[in-house]
Amino acid sequence: MAVKERMDYIKKQLHSQSYKLTPQREATVEVLLENEEDHLSAEDVYLLVKDKAPEIGLATVYRTLELLNELEIVDKINFGDGVSRYDLRKEGANHSHHHLVCIQCGVVSEIEEDLLGEVEVKVEREWQFKIKDHRLTFHGVCSKCQHEKDSTNEETGRQTVDQL
Amino acid sequence: MAVKERMDYIKKQLHSQSYKLTPQREATVEVLLENEEDHLSAEDVYLLVKDKAPEIGLATVYRTLELLNELEIVDKINFGDGVSRYDLRKEGANHSHHHLVCIQCGVVSEIEEDLLGEVEVKVEREWQFKIKDHRLTFHGVCSKCQHEKDSTNEETGRQTVDQL
C-alpha cells in the first residue's frame, strides 16, 4: 500500500540525516499518514498517537513535528486560530498546497493543484525575489454551506449571506 | 494630507457602527497609519502608541486591534513566528494584499497589486467555493540578501544558497 511506501520513504529521509528512528517518531508519522486530510494540531496528533504509543509525551510530539517540518516532510501552517497545524507534503512536492477555509462551518479543504506557477514567475521577475515556498489560503463559503441557508452553526451562528 | 483623510474615513466607519471614538482608539489608528509598511505586532503598536497616549494599557491595544479587524480596517496576519501582525487595508481594498517574507533577513514587504484575479475565478468555478478573502505569502530570499553572499545574519547565520 501507498502508506507503507511513504513511511519507508520518510524513514529513509530521517536516516539519511542521521536522525534516529524511534517508535515514537514512527507512530507520529503513521498518524499523519492516516489522517492526511485533517490538518491536525499538535494536540490532535498527541491524542491520536497515544492509541499507538500510550506512553508518549506531548513534548515529544512537538519535537517530532518540528523535526518533520525542518525536513520538509510536513508544513506547519496557521489559519489564524491560535494553533499551528501540521500538513504532510505530497510525495515529492516542493511547495505547500493551497487551502480553502470555510468561514461558516470551519472546514478546511485542500487544493493540490499548483495554481501559482505564472504568478510566481511574475513575482520573481518584478520583485527580484527568489521564491522558496508559498502559502495560499482562501477564506469564504464552502459549497455545502452555500446550500444550507438555515445553517445552525456552533461557531458563529452566521447565516449565509450574499452568495448564489 | 492623505493620512488625515484616511483617519476621517476610519472615524466615520467607527461612528457608523456606533462605536465610540476614544483618544486611545484615535492614537492607535494614528500609529497604524504612520507605520503602514511595518507589519506591527500588538506589542509594537503598544510601544509606539504610548508616545501619544502614555496611559494606554496593552489590553486596550489588543481590544482596539481586534475591533479594527472586525471592521475590516486592518487584517490580522500571521507569518509563523508566534505573533499576530496587524496590517492596514488599503483604502477601499476588499482583500488582503500579498506578502514577501525573506527567510534570511526576516524583512516583510508587500505586493499591493492583486495577482489572484484569474486564480480566484478558477477556484470559485472548479471548487464551488465563494471566496471572501485570501492570504498569499511567499517565502524566499529578498533581492538584498541575494546579493549579500557573506550575510552575517543574527537569525540563522545561514548563507545564501543556490540562487543566482
Place this chain on the structure above:
DNA sequence: TACTAAACGATAATCATTATCGTTTTCATG
C-alpha cells in the same frame, strides 16, 4: 450638569509552545 453604557487600565488567567532535567533508549563498537 448628570446619567448610563461603553470603554478603560491593571492584572490575573489561559493556553499553546518551548525549555529543562533526570532517565531511557538507540546504535555503533568491542
Place this chain on the structure above:
DNA sequence: CATGAAAACGATAATGATTATCGTTTAGTA
C-alpha cells in the same frame, strides 16, 4: 551479546502572547 555515549524521551516547569475579569473612568446624550 555487552557497553558506553549521544540522542531521544517523559514529565513538568517556564515562557510569552492573548484573553478575561473587575472595579473605575469617560464619551455622548438628555
